[in-house]
Amino acid sequence: MRKPLIAGNWKMNTTVDEAVALVYKMIESLDKIRNVEKVICPPFISLAALAERIKDSPIKLGAQNMYFEGKGAYTGEISPLMLDDLCQFVIIGHSERRQYFNETDEIINNKVKAALKYGIKPILCVGEKLEGNEAGKTAKIVSQQLGSALADVDSLGGTVIAYEPVWAIGTGRSATGEQANETIGLIRLKITSLYDEEVAQNVRLLYGGSVTDENIAEFIKQTEIDGALVGGASLKAEQFISIVKQTAEISGS
Ligand code: PEP
Numbered sequence: 001m002r003k004p005l006i007a008g009n010w011k012m013n014t015t016v017d018e019a020v021a022l023v024y025k026m027i028e029s030l031d032k033i034r035n036v037e038k039v040i041c042p043p044f045i046s047l048a049a050l051a052e053r054i055k056d057s058p059i060k061l062g063a064q065n066m067y068f069e070g071k072g073a074y075t076g077e078i079s080p081l082m083l084d085d086l087c088q089f090v091i092i093g094h095s096e097r098r099q100y101f102n103e104t105d106e107i108i109n110n111k112v113k114a115a116l117k118y119g120i121k122p123i124l125c126v127g128e129k130l131e132g133n134e135a136g137k138t139a140k141i142v143s144q145q146l147g148s149a150l151a152d153v154d155s156l157g158g159t160v161i162a163y164e165p166v167w168a169i170g171t172g173r174s175a176t177g178e179q180a181n182e183t184i185g186l187i188r189l190k191i192t193s194l195y196d197e198e199v200a201q202n203v204r205l206l207y208g209g210s211v212t213d214e215n216i217a218e219f220i221k222q223t224e225i226d227g228a229l230v231g232g233a234s235l236k237a238e239q240f241i242s243i244v245k246q247t248a249e250i251s252g253s
Contacts, residue, residue, distance in 0.1 A: 002204050004220065004251045005160060005227035006244050007039040007062060007123060008234025009091060009208075019046035023053055025237035031057050033248045036227070039089050039123075040234070044078055047086040062089030062123060065097060068107070068114035080118035090115050091229075092122045093149060095166045105148035112149055112159070121158040123229065124149055125208070126187070130167035138165070139186050146190050156195065160204045161187055162229040168209025170231060180207040181222035188224060213242035220250040 019042045041062035067077035093108040115122045126145040128138045168174050184205045192200040207219045208229030219225050233239040
């Protein structure tokens with residue numbers, strides 16, 4: 001049985017004070033929902049403050065990125081060693097990192113391996129751009145991204161995979177439940193071919209791309225979708241709480 005997971009990617013939003021205030025608005029309601037794993041991914045500088053605030057809560061923290069070396073002369077970077085005490089998850093390969101910061105498949109693969117080495121669970125993002133989608137190449141692109149990101153990764157160690165079609169991120173134009181379920185089903189098949197059936201049945205696969213409290217149900221009802229990676233809507237306490245609540249109700253475990 002895969003426990004549903006809802007992760008909020010706050011991106012480059014919130015000062016430390018704003019981040020703490022936002023968590024305070026959510027914490028009481030989220031704590032009551034036990035059958036969904038809740039992960040908040042604030043900016044790096046808020047991780048320590050939030051770790052302190054949620055230490056008695058089942059809410060987990062994730063970073064939005066990290067470098068793949070443990071330490072050294074890499075000005076401005078944050079290492080898995082620094083994150084290890086603060087968070088349980090790290091988003092890797094988000095399309096905004098691929099697009100604006102030139103993250104290659106090789107970098108993403110190194111980051112996945114580094115996160116696992118330090119015991120942090122990657123939330124690995126894959127997804128096609130609009131032109132790939134329109135050319136009917138979604139399955140091929142996603143399969144290639146997965147193969148590269150997971151090269152020489154012997155054990156998934158709690159890795160979560162988020163299917164995020166780039167054309168759906170921050171656009172208000174989400175995929176349909178059926179579209180997302182189809183591609184996520186293919187991701188599970190790819191995991192079977194890279195590992196085995198048991199690994200594929202245990203890995204949690206999320207949908208991400210313009211998820212809101214109005215469309216979350218459409219995704220959670222699908223057989224292959226185990227949760228969501230939520231951007232914009234995770235910055236609004238009421239919406240995020242509603243997304244988690246609906247997930248709990250629909251999955252009903
Ligand atoms: C994201 O940042 O991963 C995301 C899916 O954003 P949004 O929900 O705003 O589309």
